[in-house]
Amino acid sequence: MTSTNTSRPGVAEAPASGGLDRPRTRVVPPLLVHLLAALVALAAVVALTLLTDPFTNLRIATVGYYLVAVAGLALLTGFNGQVSLGHGAFMFIGAYTVALLVLHVPAFPLWADLLLAAVTSGVAGLLAGAAAARLHGPYLAGATLALAVGLPAVTQRFPELLEGSNGLSFTVNSTPDALVGVVPPTRWQAWVVWVAVLLALVVLANLARGRLGRTLRAVRDDEVAASLAGVHVGRTKVLAFLVSAVCGGLAGGLQAFLLGTAAPGSFTPALSLSLLAALVLGGLGSLWGALWGALALVYFQVWTEDFSDLLHLPTNVADNLPLALYGVVLVVVILLFPHGVQGGLHHLRLRLLASRSPRRGVTDRVTDADDPRSEGEA
């Protein structure tokens, strides 16, 4: 794995002995660091929602659930190298779980609904992962694409329960009585979404940083070497699918909670592909990349709408502009900036650090940034 990382441009020249004479400052357990970071992030989000109008609050919440979806995909595709074109299917499962629970089991509190959405989707992910563990590259991409195309059609199979292509709509009154009238509903929703998202991210960041993260990358870079080193390759791949499906399900559940609907039309294959586009844009192999990707998903939509209004573009063009943009992003980023936004930021930071203290190497930081091209060539 290190052999692929040293091939990064600009890093190969850095002195390799850097990690040794570096003072050991990292004694705080990562869980605590991540929890503190999440608290800071939550405070920032709350402050941001207090400063902005309800419409922007809704967008902030949308960034939240896309973030957790893309982060889950980052673990699967970025860290583990399994291409999934069916991540939207797990969002579909999560959204419908929340919708059905709200409609049929109104006694459950919201957190239980969301938890069950994540669990249901996790079970589906376990099944998908078990089926997918033997597949690689294009075979896996094809199978997951079939999942994305096929699963939403299930709603037509059970028209009484799932209401066909109209989907389910419902209302969630989640605001506590004490806060009704004090906090606007969208602001409260944004808070709920971000609490759930940040909790999930703390877990993800811990997993990615720890043993699981290392095994995931080891399996991605060289399955044979990993299994020789005692890694259970199949189990690792299934686990990656499980974690990413839990994230997808949570994201779908949060989306349903936010919008009050769950309809098959929102879970097209195009959704799965735009999630992948967001991941690639943000940078494969980094959870921070998921944030840039989620922001791009929401704000590309906003900007293309504004842009179309400005130029009075016909609706045909305006409707398809975001998709075209995602497509262009996928092609251009892979061709020109294969490390994405986060890779660029990382590179920038390395250069800053290198110019500030040329004698102290920074190679031990480099292992976090992963090369999307490092997947073994078939």
Place this chain on the structure above:
Amino acid sequence: MNTIWHLVLNGISSGAVYAALGLSLVIIYRATRVVNFAQPALALISAYLAYATTKATGSYWLGFAVALLAGTLLGVLVERLLIRRVSRRSELSSIIVTLGLLLVLQAVAGMIWSNEPHAFGYAFDFRGRFSATDLFAVSAVLVTAAGVLLLFKFTPLGLRMRAAAFRPEVAKMLGVRVGLMLTAGWGLAALVGSLAGMLAIPPFISPNVLDKVFVFALTAAVLGGLDNPVGTIVGGFALGIGLSCISGLVGPELVPLAALAVLVLVLAVRPSGLFGRTIARRV
């Protein structure tokens, strides 16, 4: 019994389409080890051009010719402009680039012709059991597939294309223009793909019309082993018949999931397809 017979006949004509689109994927996969996820979009654009031509001139066959020509040209352009830059990188890169192209081309089709479905004519009379249109679809696909196989097997061009695909270095030393051969392969594949599109799209054309067909074609290609043209054609027809029966007996909405189940079952037993050779992956 009568229904089963009806479903099988239906399945043969839709299977022909899966076989053709699957074949176009296999031609490219053999040559460049890239699964062309943009193939449905290439076929889509050429079918829209056929739609525009037929609307302007009133002639179905002129539109048909335009579609095949445009498809070939698109395939050549895509290889020259995009694939050549990524094919030396990992599998993931080429998958993502072709997916990006898929999104762009579908969006462009939606921008020009709107997301609403338009009526798209059949070649011949389509009424009745195994109509003239069905017969045309099956025979067109069989003739094309036979042509492609004969081209690869017996002509100097086919020999060069195979050499360029399997031993590019040696082929280059023997004077084969490897790059040109890869481009020719993409052109040929896109030609077959746009034929499949013209057969699959009626009665209505819209930007996402080929999504499901593509999933089935990919399933057919995987059944065949992704680098085995004959296996893919057999797989396409078998899948067509199987899915038609599922659609008629269980319900049409479950067909894509049934295709997924077939895909997963086959790959669980034979990870490189029913007819594929097991190639040791380099580690």
